[in-house]
Amino acid sequence: MMTNLFSIFDPTTEISKIPLNWTSTIMGILVISTSIWLIPSRNSMAITLLLNKLHNEMKTILGKGSSNKGNSFIFISLFTMILMNNFLGLFPYIFTSTSHLVLTMTLALPLWLSFMLFGWTNNMNHMFEHLVPQGTPSALMPFMVIIETISNMIRPGTLAVRLTANMIAGHLLLTLLGNNGPMLNQPLLTVLIIAQILLLILEAAVAIIQSYVFAILSTLYSSEVN
Template sequence: MSNLFSVFDPSTSSFNLSLNWTSTVLGLLLIPTSVWLIPSRYPVLWNTLLAKLHNEFKTLLGSKKINKGSTFLFVSLFSLILFNNFLGLFPYIFTSTSHLIMTLTLALPLWVSFMVFGWINNTNHMFEHLVPQGTPAALMPFMVCIETISNIIRPGTLAVRLTANMIAGHLLLTLLGNNGPTITQSLLWVLITAQILLLILESAVAVIQSYVFAVLSTLYSSEVN
């Protein structure tokens, strides 16, 4: 089992440093190449995607003056997670988003800042969220407890959802790939086909999970205003 999970081990043998984490900023080395190719298909496609996300996040946040420019934070968050998720699909590249230390670093400060801002500036509004509209008086104490717990575990659910999805797919790919040398030739094509289909699925999961993370963060932000 230790060998199986070694693909998620952040330690490296070079100078006894965790150099695998440099994959998180690997995109900075690739960004300048697009500057010399404008307008090319890559920047046009990326700008179209960011514009769509900007409009969607703007709708979720509302049209209040305090929310102007807030979408850039969530679009950047989406871009960072998407890039790291896709990097993990390449061989010998460390998947930083499959570790809670990375995902919690993204989710926890966001949630704490939303809570601090909400409770300081919109205290009455935050209290209203603890009791949903139409709740019977007898159930109000229980609803306050339930809503408080659901609010507290939000950063954990954000982080664990992303980490679990990244680990599950990569672990399945690793398990099937380890059977390659020992499998019979007649079943080898079945294994290769399954690996290709799983890789396509993981590419979809990489996009979906980064989108879910950004959208949920946006919704949590909109609730404190």
């Protein structure tokens, strides 16, 4: 029984007290057919085209330095993982792991910490330069240092909360509308079904956009420490 609206996001599925919800993060690998990768097809060509586009865009953001070779593949893997989990959450009875801060913060915080440790260890002068934007008046420099420091500190939180909030918002709207179905007559029920289908299409677009935003922002944060 659902005690409150947000209980639909509670990780409560278990067998013999062994929680199973977080297995959804790797469930997508089990349902993807190996023929997608082994046999040339439209699916494999579309995936290859998407990954190549992402690789070229992230390579441009990171720059062409020798220290950046291969770094884009880390963020492409991050994009693919988040995208897979976002799409799995659109299916009935599958736990949406990206709607929990436990997962999103686990992805964002280690990335941000590694960027900060690398930047302050190897490029300390460059990191200090980022605290004062070019052209800032002398009187405003102390305030800009405080503002830039705070904005830098909250980056992992904004990455995690942005992804979580967007995943929760659409699912809550679908749940609220779906709960009204049994109480509607035939004409209104038809309108509700059409609205649910349109919202599901919107959620699919949000799933792609949010995984792209998470990966691109992580790439931008990485480029700032070089």
